[in-house]
Amino acid sequence: MNTTQRRYEIYEKLKKDKTVQVSELAKVYAVSLMTIRRDLDSLENQGLATKSYGGATLNESSSTEPSFEIKEGMSQSDKKEIAFYASTLIQDGDSIYLDCGTTCLELFKRIHHKKITIFTNFWKILQYVDRNTKAKIIMAPGTYNPVTQAALSESTIQ
Known part of the structure; x- marks a missing residue:
């Protein structure tokens, strides 16, 4: 373990x-x-x-909720299954919002090669951007929260 x-x-x-x-x-x-x-x-x-x-x-x-690191290792097969199904619903030209979460990260790994627009406050996603990423990524501003690895503040909401 x-x-x-x-x-x-x-x-x-x-x-x-x-x-x-x-x-x-x-x-x-x-x-x-x-x-x-x-x-x-x-x-x-x-x-x-x-x-x-x-x-x-x-x-x-x-x-307080558990940190991203704690949640990331749990229920991985379920998250991958959800991400796979969700990825089939997203087509080139779509715009989506990805929140901060381990399942959203799994989804990003499956769709970043599509020609889509992704709005997100989840800074962890940037670690998975590579030269094959075709998605346009728009990051929400705000104060970084190390537990969720995302921007979570009043300015993020605005």
Whole structure:
């Protein structure tokens, strides 16, 4: 299991149980205590959990969502299937909006070679632009949010 999957599962366990223990997680995932502590550090840095001695608790009052990195590794086959189907609906000459999300990124990978216009606030898309990209990409302005890897601010909405 990779780091992203493990962190996502730990977050899901936190949502369910409201608390986790470092020693228990280390046994479940067959990794060191330090590895689990780093996982919990990552969740705490995102505002999803608060570390305590020997574990962590869920930040229930937080409306924070998991980072892009955590979500990217999950349900990959479903995202690819959705992206494949959506790509068949998009034809040359179309204009679309792609929000910030892992499924949208999968869709971009399948359509960037089409002669379309893409409006987006998702800066991660730029990492996948190459010389074969025929799509015209219009980036929404705004303040960059490192958790979502997108522009999410008042100026983005305007």
